[in-house]
Amino acid sequence: MSETFDLVVRNADVATATDRYRADLGIRDGRIAAIGAVLPAGLREIDAAGRLVTPGGVDAHCHLDQPTSDGSRMADDFVTGTRSAACGGTTTIIPFACQFKGQSLRAAVEDYHRRADGKAAIDYAFHLIVSDPSEQVLRHELPALVNEGYSSFKLYMTYDDMKLNDRQVLDLLAVARREGALTMIHAENADCIAWLTDQLVEAGLTAPRFHAASRPMLVEREATHRAIALAELVDVPVLIVHVSGREAVEQIRAGQGMGLKIYAETCPQYLLLSAENLEGEGFEGAKCVCSPPPRDKANQDVIWRSLENGTFQIVSSDHAPFTFDGPNGKRNAGEDAPFPKIPNGIPGLETRLPLLMTHGVIDGRIDIHRFVALTSTNPARLYGLFPGKGTIAIGSDADIVIWEQGLNRTVRNVDLHHAVDYTPYEGLALKAWPALTLSRGEVVWQDGVYLGQAGRGRFLKAARPAPATTRGRGHRSPLWKVD
Numbered sequence: 001m002s003e004t005f006d007l008v009v010r011n012a013d014v015a016t017a018t019d020r021y022r023a024d025l026g027i028r029d030g031r032i033a034a035i036g037a038v039l040p041a042g043l044r045e046i047d048a049a050g051r052l053v054t055p056g057g058v059d060a061h062c063h064l065d066q067p068t069s070d071g072s073r074m075a076d077d078f079v080t081g082t083r084s085a086a087c088g089g090t091t092t093i094i095p096f097a098c099q100f101k102g103q104s105l106r107a108a109v110e111d112y113h114r115r116a117d118g119k120a121a122i123d124y125a126f127h128l129i130v131s132d133p134s135e136q137v138l139r140h141e142l143p144a145l146v147n148e149g150y151s152s153f154k155l156y157m158t159y160d161d162m163k164l165n166d167r168q169v170l171d172l173l174a175v176a177r178r179e180g181a182l183t184m185i186h187a188e189n190a191d192c193i194a195w196l197t198d199q200l201v202e203a204g205l206t207a208p209r210f211h212a213a214s215r216p217m218l219v220e221r222e223a224t225h226r227a228i229a230l231a232e233l234v235d236v237p238v239l240i241v242h243v244s245g246r247e248a249v250e251q252i253r254a255g256q257g258m259g260l261k262i263y264a265e266t267c268p269q270y271l272l273l274s275a276e277n278l279e280g281e282g283f284e285g286a287k288c289v290c291s292p293p294p295r296d297k298a299n300q301d302v303i304w305r306s307l308e309n310g311t312f313q314i315v316s317s318d319h320a321p322f323t324f325d326g327p328n329g330k331r332n333a334g335e336d337a338p339f340p341k342i343p344n345g346i347p348g349l350e351t352r353l354p355l356l357m358t359h360g361v362i363d364g365r366i367d368i369h370r371f372v373a374l375t376s377t378n379p380a381r382l383y384g385l386f387p388g389k390g391t392i393a394i395g396s397d398a399d400i401v402i403w404e405q406g407l408n409r410t411v412r413n414v415d416l417h418h419a420v421d422y423t424p425y426e427g428l429a430l431k432a433w434p435a436l437t438l439s440r441g442e443v444v445w446q447d448g449v450y451l452g453q454a455g456r457g458r459f460l461k462a463a464r465p466a467p468a469t470t471r472g473r474g475h476r477s478p479l480w481k482v483d
Contacts, residue, residue, distance in 0.1 A: 005033060007441055008042035009400065012053040016392055017373040025053075027398040030440035035394060046436065046443075048402050054372050055392050056091025056399030056437065057353045060379035061127075061184075061241060061265060061316030063345065064095045065115045069161045072343040073328040075419040076321040078119035079454045081349060084418040086444040086452050088350035089434035091122050091399035092380070092389045092460070096154060098129040101161065105130065105141040109150065113459070120457030122439045123397075125385060127184065128153035131162045133172050142172075146179040149461025151384045154184040154241070157223045158291070163190045169230050177236040180464050182382060184239045184265075187223035187248070188215060188292060197340050206338035208285030209278045212293040214339065220292050221247035228255040228262055237261035239382065242318050244270045244292035245299035249306050256311070263382060265314040268348055268355050269294050270303045273424060286330040288424050289342045290320065304365050307374065313382065315374040317352040320345020321420045329421075347420040351411055355425060357403065357432040384462035398441035405432045417450060 005026040014023055014035075026034035026042065064081040065074055076084065085093055097112035099105045105128065112126060128145060130137065130153050142153070155172055156162040164172070169185075176183045197214045200206070205213070224240055228251060231238040240252060243266045255262040273294040278285040288294060306312050322343045323329030333341035353375055360366045366374075380390025387396050409430040413423045437445040444452035 003028070005039065005042035007044045007046065007398070008039050009046045009048055009053065009402070011050050012048040012402070013050055014053050014392055015368045015372055016055065017369050017377040020368065022050075025392070025398070025400070027441040030398055030442075032392060032394055032396050032398050035392070046402075051435065052368070052403040052405065053392070054368075054401050054403065055376045055390055056401055056439065057089050058092045058094070058376045058379040058385065058389055059085060059090045059317050059319070059349060059352060060094045060314055060383055061267075062093050062095050062319035062349055063321070064093070064319070066096060066098050067100070067111070068343070069100065070332060070343070071328065072322060072332040074321050075323045075329065076319070076347075078116045078124075079121075080417070080419040081319070081321070082119070082121040082124070082457055083450055083452060084350040084416060086122050086437050086439065087417045087434070087450055089353040089401040089437050090349060091437065091439045092124065092385065093122065093349070094125045094127055094379070094383060096129045097126045097150070099131050101132040103132065105137050105145065109145060116459070118455045121444060121452035121454055122457045123389070123460055124457055125383065125460040125462050126150055129162070130155055130172060131164070133164065133168050138171055138175055142175050143179050146181045146464060149464075151180070151462040151464045152182045152184060154186065156186045157227065158186060158188040158190040158193055160190070166226070166230060169227070170234060173231060173234040173236050173238070177234055182237060182239060184241050185227045186242070187220060187227045187240050189219040189223045192219040192222070201338060201340065208280075208283060208289055208339050208342060211289050211339040211342070212275050212278050215291060215293055217245050217247040217295065220244060221251055224248040224251040228252070228260065231262065232260055237263065239263040239265060239314075241265045242267050242270070242292065242316075243303070243312070245295040246302040249302055249311060253311055263313045264311060265316050266303050266307070266312050267316055267318045268352055269318070269346060269424065271300060272355060272359060272428060274300060277424065283331070283336055286337075286342050287324055287422055288346060289330070289339065289344060290318070290346050291344045307360070307366055307370065312374065313378045315352070315356060316379070317348035318345065319347055319349040321347045321418060323420055324422045326421075346424045347418055347422075348425070350416050350418060351423065351425050353401070354430055354433045355411070355428065358430050362405065362431045384464065385460055389460075398438055400438040401434045402436040403432050404435035407431050407433060409433070
């Protein structure tokens with residue numbers, strides 16, 4: 001401890017997923033080198049002044065500069081998206097390298113690296129999206145990519161250009177089991193949605209609010225049940241993404257109660273938005289068109305309780321940055337496009353942590369340790385980035401957030417740093433916001449000023465867990481330990 005530190009963060013009220021203590025943090029070469037009561041001087045010093053200090057956020061589900069098939073275009077690339085993330089306390093993101101049908105999976109990864117190279121201000125890994133599980137993908141490309149550090153992939157049970165049938169899902173789950181990858185599943189029943197959509201369109205019910213009517217909870221419930229059954233058949237862990245309400249939660253809890261390794265993620269839109277937000281005047285409801293759609297207030301309560309009781313392991317933003325105005329965003333198919341033509345998704349990278357800190361921790365719905373686990377530690381563990389990311393510990397990257405609490409503010413899009421022309425959370429209360437964000441020991445946000453630089457973010461290879469071992473129902477060995 002005699003060597004000089006590059007930076008010392010003093011008088012920190014440190015909170016991790018398991019502990020809380022007062023300490024100084026000594027940082028050297030971008031990593032935490034010492035934690036102690038009174039550390040020697042550093043070349044630079046930051047006084048946390050007794051404020052809350054947490055690990056930098058890990059947003060494990062966000063979309064940046066992802067190609068689409070309908071002519072729409074995401075507003076955020078890796079420059080503006082990582083800028084926005086850093087200003088909201090997130091220091092690691094995991095967006096998606098998306099394969100289209102007929103495309104090589106490796107070509108999709110190479111294209112996504114071209115989109116990211118030299119642009120990110122914070123560190124990032126990639127999930128894969130597999131939409132065409134050909135023999136080449138299943139036997140060669142996917143196993144090789146998992147081995148190279150892309151240890152998680154997402155599959156869809158809906159969207160015409162992305163959906164897979166049950167046999168294809170089983171094929172991919174078998175690869176995940178053999179290679180030790182984690183499969184993320186978007187669980188909604190495509191045929192039910194298509195049938196309901198046709199009925200609504202034929203009746204002339206095409207306003208944004210009817211998006212919710214085309215995707216009632218039962219289509220999420222059925223697909224979640226089926227995804228869990230398929231995972232049970234193959235005996236492999238899966239993670240159900242962006243869970244919206246009670247019926248899907250019940251399926252997940254039933255699977256977990258059977259001893260299956262079913263992990264689950266939710267998002268701020270299911271905690272803080274409701275179906276009422278889709279009913280804005282005219283086209284306004286398009287701002288909240290996402291899938292699954294926000295449910296009613298009773299389902300918000302279910303999601304909050306499920307954060308507290310451990311049903312969910314992760315809260316992600318599912319940031320999908322389509323502008324409201326302009327030709328390539330929500331109005332991609334026209335000024336008053338029918339709901340089936342409205343690009344799905346809402347922005348939320350920057351607001352994820354402050355909203356959950358405000359409405360979760362400060363309002364007493366979850367404690368600070370659950371907050372850290374949901375937003376940082378668990379995603380880092382599940383996706384192979386821990387302990388480099390997701391905690392404050394000696395040897396971990398110095399990704400740190402110092403919080404300013406006691407604020408009396410509201411969310412305003414004019415204050416945010418993404419490239420989207422709106423936020424669905426406009427006007428919601430904010431009682432906390434990061435005063436400072438460190439990424440590998442470098443200040444990227446401080447006192448309302450963005451200090452990051454495009455290109456300093458590093459690509460992270462995710463660790464590859466050991467393959468699963470079949471032990472029979474009720475005796476499955478976990479691939480990952482999650483708080």
